[in-house]
Amino acid sequence: MSSIILNLEKPEYDEYFSTDELWQQQAADILVKHLEKFGIQAADRTVKNSLHIDLNSIHDAILISGGRGTGKSVFLKNAKSIWKKKKKDDGLVPALHFTPIIDPTLLQDHDSFTNVLIAHIYNQVICELNSSQRCSSRHEINEKKFYDSLRKLAEAIEQPGDISEHAGLDKIIQYSSGIKIDKLFYEFVAAAKNILNCDAIVLPIDDVDMALGKAYSVLEEIRRRLSCPDIIPIVSGDLELYQHLVKLKLANDLNSEPPFNDNDSQFRDEKSKELSEAYVTKVLPNQYRIALQPIEDLVSSLIIKDPELTIPNHKQSYQDYQHNLKRYFFGSINSEEKSADYPLPSSAREVGQLVRLLPPSILCKTDFNQQLSLQDWESMRIWAEGKQHGASYVLARSAIQLLHKKEQPFRLTQLMAFNVKEQAAQRLPWAKYDYIDEQKRVAKVYAIADNDNLLSNTIRDKILRSMPPLEMHTDRMSITNDNAKEDKSKLALGVYTNWAYYSTQGNQQRKIFFSRAFELLATSLFMASSLKNENKEAWKDIFINIFNSVPFYSIHALNPTKTVNENSPDDLENGSKNITASNDANEDIKIIVDFSNELINWVEKYASILQDYITDTSHLIALLSAVFNKAFSQLNILRERYHNDKNKEDQLLDAILRYRYILVNAFASFIKSDGVVQANLALDTLPTTLRDINYFSSFSSTYKRNVGWIHTSAASEHSNNDTKGALSESSKDDLKDTTVDKIENTSGVKFLESILNHPIFTGLGINIDDCVDVESAPITFIFSKPKARSSSNSNQKLGNTTKQKKVRGKSFTAINKIAMKGKRYDSPDELIAAINSEAFAKEEQKNLFTELNDEMTRKGSKIDDYKGKHVNVYKILESMQVHTDA
Numbered sequence: 001m002s003s004i005i006l007n008l009e010k011p012e013y014d015e016y017f018s019t020d021e022l023w024q025q026q027a028a029d030i031l032v033k034h035l036e037k038f039g040i041q042a043a044d045r046t047v048k049n050s051l052h053i054d055l056n057s058i059h060d061a062i063l064i065s066g067g068r069g070t071g072k073s074v075f076l077k078n079a080k081s082i083w084k085k086k087k088k089d090d091g092l093v094p095a096l097h098f099t100p101i102i103d104p105t106l107l108q109d110h111d112s113f114t115n116v117l118i119a120h121i122y123n124q125v126i127c128e129l130n131s132s133q134r135c136s137s138r139h140e141i142n143e144k145k146f147y148d149s150l151r152k153l154a155e156a157i158e159q160p161g162d163i164s165e166h167a168g169l170d171k172i173i174q175y176s177s178g179i180k181i182d183k184l185f186y187e188f189v190a191a192a193k194n195i196l197n198c199d200a201i202v203l204p205i206d207d208v209d210m211a212l213g214k215a216y217s218v219l220e221e222i223r224r225r226l227s228c229p230d231i232i233p234i235v236s237g238d239l240e241l242y243q244h245l246v247k248l249k250l251a252n253d254l255n256s257e258p259p260f261n262d263n264d265s266q267f268r269d270e271k272s273k274e275l276s277e278a279y280v281t282k283v284l285p286n287q288y289r290i291a292l293q294p295i296e297d298l299v300s301s302l303i304i305k306d307p308e309l310t311i312p313n314h315k316q317s318y319q320d321y322q323h324n325l326k327r328y329f330f331g332s333i334n335s336e337e338k339s340a341d342y343p344l345p346s347s348a349r350e351v352g353q354l355v356r357l358l359p360p361s362i363l364c365k366t367d368f369n370q371q372l373s374l375q376d377w378e379s380m381r382i383w384a385e386g387k388q389h390g391a392s393y394v395l396a397r398s399a400i401q402l403l404h405k406k407e408q409p410f411r412l413t414q415l416m417a418f419n420v421k422e423q424a425a426q427r428l429p430w431a432k433y434d435y436i437d438e439q440k441r442v443a444k445v446y447a448i449a450d451n452d453n454l455l456s457n458t459i460r461d462k463i464l465r466s467m468p469p470l471e472m473h474t475d476r477m478s479i480t481n482d483n484a485k486e487d488k489s490k491l492a493l494g495v496y497t498n499w500a501y502y503s504t505q506g507n508q509q510r511k512i513f514f515s516r517a518f519e520l521l522a523t524s525l526f527m528a529s530s531l532k533n534e535n536k537e538a539w540k541d542i543f544i545n546i547f548n549s550v551p552f553y554s555i556h557a558l559n560p561t562k563t564v565n566e567n568s569p570d571d572l573e574n575g576s577k578n579i580t581a582s583n584d585a586n587e588d589i590k591i592i593v594d595f596s597n598e599l600i601n602w603v604e605k606y607a608s609i610l611q612d613y614i615t616d617t618s619h620l621i622a623l624l625s626a627v628f629n630k631a632f633s634q635l636n637i638l639r640e641r642y643h644n645d646k647n648k649e650d651q652l653l654d655a656i657l658r659y660r661y662i663l664v665n666a667f668a669s670f671i672k673s674d675g676v677v678q679a680n681l682a683l684d685t686l687p688t689t690l691r692d693i694n695y696f697s698s699f700s701s702t703y704k705r706n707v708g709w710i711h712t713s714a715a716s717e718h719s720n721n722d723t724k725g726a727l728s729e730s731s732k733d734d735l736k737d738t739t740v741d742k743i744e745n746t747s748g749v750k751f752l753e754s755i756l757n758h759p760i761f762t763g764l765g766i767n768i769d770d771c772v773d774v775e776s777a778p779i780t781f782i783f784s785k786p787k788a789r790s791s792s793n794s795n796q797k798l799g800n801t802t803k804q805k806k807v808r809g810k811s812f813t814a815i816n817k818i819a820m821k822g823k824r825y826d827s828p829d830e831l832i833a834a835i836n837s838e839a840f841a842k843e844e845q846k847n848l849f850t851e852l853n854d855e856m857t858r859k860g861s862k863i864d865d866y867k868g869k870h871v872n873v874y875k876i877l878e879s880m881q882v883h884t885d886a
Contacts, residue, residue: 004298006318006352007305008359017078023298023348024075027064027290031079031234032086034062034288035202038232039094042200045229046193057182057227063284064236066292069347072236075292076101076204079234083202096232097198099124102205104218113214113221114157118188121201122150125192146191153184182224189230204234208242215242216249223283235284242284247276295348302351308361316360318351324363328372329380329395331619332671332748337678339626339670342380342395343387350387357383372618374403388430390464394423395625399618407530409538411545412519413552417625420558423463431462442469445640450564454555468632471513471554473501473564474643479510479652479777487777489764490591492652494547495520496659501556502563509566512652512779514635514659515553517760519546520599521663522624524758528603528610529617536600543596553632598759606754613751623670631666634680635659641683642779649687653776657690657768658682660761661703667755668706671748677705688811688867693769695816698823710749710756772811773859810859810866814851815873828869832876842880849877 005021022028038060064072080098099120104113125146132139193201203226208218219242226233251272302318309316316324322344330340345351357379381396398417405414416422420435436459443451451472479487479497487493495517497510520543527539550557614620638658641647647654661682669676681702682690689699697708761768818824819831834840852874856862863874 003301003303005303005305006355008356009305009307012352012356017074017081022078022082023071023302024292027075027292028078028082030290031062031064031082034290035083035096035232036094039096039199042230042232043094046190046199058229059223059227059282059285060229060288061222061226061233061235061284063239063289064234064292065239065289066236067238067294067347069349070292070294071348072292073101073206074348076206076234076236079202079204094200095198096200096202097124097193097196098202099204102203104205104208104214112157113218114225117203117221117225118150118153118157118185120203121189121192124201125195128195142191142194146188146195149184149188149191153181153188156181156184185225186228186230189228193230200230200232202232202234204236206236208235208237215245219246219279219283239280239284239289243276243280246279247272250275250279295345295351298348299351304355304360306360308359309364310361311364316364321355321360321363324360325358328363328376329619330622331614331616333619333623333626334670334673334676336669336676337626337630338391340622341389342392343384343389354383372399372403372616374400377403377618385428390431390433391466394465395622398621402526402618402621407532407535409527409535409542410523411542411552412522412526412624415621417465417621418522418552418628420463420467421459423465424459424461426464427461428464431464433463433466435459435463435467438467439470442636443472446472446474446643448473451555454559454562454564456559458559466629468553468629469636470558471515471551471632471635472639473511473555474639475566476643476645476779477512477639477655478780479512480780481509483777483780484510487652488774489653489766489776490588491595492656492764492776494588494591494595495760495764496652496656498551498554498556500550502561503566509780511554512655513551513554515557515632516546516549516551517659518628518631518663519552520760521755521758522628524599524603525610525614525620525624526617527600528607529614529620531603531607539603540593540596540600543599544592547592547596595759595763598763602754602757602759602763606757609747609750609754613747623667626670627663627666630669631663634662634666634683637680638662638683646684647779650779651687651776652779653766653768653771653774654687654690655779656761656764657687657771658685660756660768661690661696661700664752664755665703665706668710668752671752672706672709675705677702688772689820691770691772691774692813692816695820699820707752710752772813810861810870812852812855812866812870812874814848814855815870818848819873828873831873835873835876835880845877845880849874849881852877 002025003020004023004025007021010021041058064075066072083096083098102116102120129143189201193199205218205222208215222233222235251268254268254272299318304316304318304321305314306316307314326335326340326342329342333339335341345354358376362376377396377399381393381400384390384393384396394417398415401415402410412418423431424435436455439455440452443455454473479493484493484497493510496512496514498513498516499510501511523539523542523546527535546552550560614623638655642650642655665681669678679702681700682696685696685699689696697704756762766774815828815831816823819828820826825831825834831840835845863871866874
């Protein structure tokens with residue numbers, strides 16, 4: 001198919017197109033064939049029946065069918081020029097006269113379509129008579145015949161009300177005149193043809209299906225009057241709607257009497273459907289139907305001509321236009337999981353409207369640092385609202401809110417994309433997501449009446465876009481007061497737990513939530529994208545305010561005044577008191593202020609990197625929205641696991657690590673250009689694997705493919721630049737295993753590294769990349785006694801007993817390097833088997849045994865501190881060394 005042009009230089013009201021501007025070129029070729037055929041037939045009949053009128057009717061109506069906005073009206077308007085172009089190029093024989101388009105929607109209540117048809121042809125003849133020179137007797141004869149035929153036809157089609165004064169024979173004569181209407185109409189058309197000097201008259205009729213009250217009567221006129229062989233009707237409309245309107249009319253006629261029973265009613269329904277299909281097939285024959293191509297088939301050939309474009313010829317393909325539009329509003333996001341979702345045009349009309357609303361020249365601004373304007377986002381909002389597309393509407397509204405803030409500090413919940421109450425408050429009639437109903441279905445998994453109670457009477461209206469599950473209330477993600485006091489990382493408790501909610505037991509325990517950490521991260525990203533020194537203190541106040549607020553996406557934030565019923569934690573027996581705001585208040589305030597300063601330091605350190613990747617602040621909304629939905633959907637699964645007593649060995653640090661992997665994987669899923677693995681991760685991984693990022697990167701294939709490439713890029717950079725520091729084994733393996741990705745060190749790599757190094761992960765006072773030996777507050781399932789734990793690397797007495805118990809054994813780093821999933825041996829057991837069979841060589845055994853002893857010396861630990869399978873490896877190596885020495 002040759003290229004088609006959408007010329008923005010052309011006024012919108014000018015719908016008469018040149019050949020390369022006509023979109024439906026295939027339909028144009030078919031139309032010409034039909035017109036040529038009917039024109040030749042009409043000419044032959046005129047020659048054969050020169051002495052009398054041929055009353056044989058022919059159903060030759062050409063149907064131009066298509067849905068709303070496919071360009072049916074434009075196509076009809078260009079039918080004459082299509083014919084002229086083909087006639088000129090191919091020397092077509094028939095002489096056809098095209099009348100202006102008839103629009104039945106303009107008929108008045110009592111207008112007769114027959115009268116409209118006659119008047120339409122009459123006007124064409126009058127125009128011809130006024131423009132021609134009456135210099136021959138033949139011309140006068142033709143004119144007289146025309147007026148005579150018009151007078152007779154007018155008398156024959158008088159309405160019954162107009163002849164009611166006639167009676168008897170006069171009335172019968174009038175009826176006789178009515179029966180001759182067909183003959184008189186044919187004579188009238190023949191007389192008009194003589195003056196118009198044509199073989200046939202082409203009569204375009206547009207939007208019959210839009211004249212809902214008159215559609216059937218118009219089709220009846222086409223069936224009765226326009227079956228005249230000298231008229232070629234071209235009718236546009238939606239074929240399916242035609243059939244439906246005819247069916248309704250026939251069904252109404254059949255149902256004029258009430259049905260005797262259900263079988264009678266069913267018969268009428270079936271018969272009306274059968275008759276409607278037969279009727280439409282007769283009036284609009286199948287072989288003369290032209291279906292306009294859907295827009296999906298045309299856009300591959302569409303070229304947009306924009307005089308404001310600086311590129312050669314001022315032209316751009318529609319594919320390039322769509323690519324530029326997506327990048328303009330969504331930045332570098334990769335479109336995975338509808339992350340760059342906006343409504344595509346569904347018709348030719350909508351393509352034209354979108355391109356004029358957002359012309360290519362706007363999307364191709366030469367200034368790279370040019371920021372999107374309010375007008376740009378308002379145009380996107382208008383488009384999204386017109387298409388009733390909630391996600392892009394919310395994005396546009398959020399971007400407009402962001403621009404109105406003029407780089408002043410704000411909280412994430414001040415953007416509509418992260419505020420379900422504000423979405424519901426719009427009360428748009430096309431909003432379709434019943435947020436509370438969706439959340440109640442999620443809450444059923446927890447089987448806790450409190451969640452239903454908290455959800456009740458909160459949001460009554462529907463929201464505009466899909467949102468992830470809330471962080472539900474569950475007793476099985478608790479940190480008791482006593483355990484919290486012993487946790488070394490007060491920051492971990494401050495960022496990831498919340499106790500400020502109403503409870504029947506008072507504030508005796510903390511609940512783990514992740515949305516405060518997400519808001520701190522997101523807010524710091526917005527700060528980095530518009531960093532100004534004079535606003536630092538204001539941003540710090542925002543961070544402190546987030547700390548002092550309920551986690552924004554927890555269920556308690558949705559309904560903060562309702563009380564939940566909780567079981568009393570067992571440590572109350574040992575004198576545990578309620579958590580209060582006055583407990584170590586000064587210390588808590590200092591911790592929060594210091595951490596807020598650390599967030600600002602992070603922003604200053606990574607601002608240039610973040611601005612290099614997020615070139616427009618509004619792009620950050622789309623990225624964070626996608627990450628938020630993906631991460632919190634997976635976190636709900638994690639929450640369900642905790643509620644169902646899974647991951648029982650987890651401490652608070654393990655939950656934070658799971659969150660870190662899930663969140664960073666979500667970011668990577670929308671940043672990586674291709675090869676993204678869509679799978680959950682870190683939900684049931686053993687804590688020992690979680691606690692070393694190198695081991696986890698090797699263990700989780702999903703993380704390795706989605707996130708591991710940033711280590712690959714770093715490894716490549718180290719290798720090329722010979723920088724300080726040795727590469728981890730994981731990075732070396734990744735460099736080998738992901739060569740197919742051909743990853744380069746892009747701004748996306750540095751952006752992801754900045755997320756990995758965010759203070760919500762690295763600012764907790766521990767080395768979160770390697771924290772195998774770190775003890776944290778146990779996640780307590782309060783229906784049973786809290787798990788014992790040690791607060792340091794050495795065992796301590798717990799309570800009033802002298803019994804020593806470790807939460808878990810340590811892992812030997814040297815063993816994990818070679819004996820875990822994805823390594824040389826899948827498990828320590830396989831390593832033991834290899835040692836016994838001597839597949840693991842004697843020299844290797846000796847070196848490994850030396851590494852294990854060195855590791856214990858370095859960490860000041862004993863063999864009893866390590867977990868069983870690693871102890872077994874150590875002992876078998878020890879026995880081998882004894883035998884070797886002997």
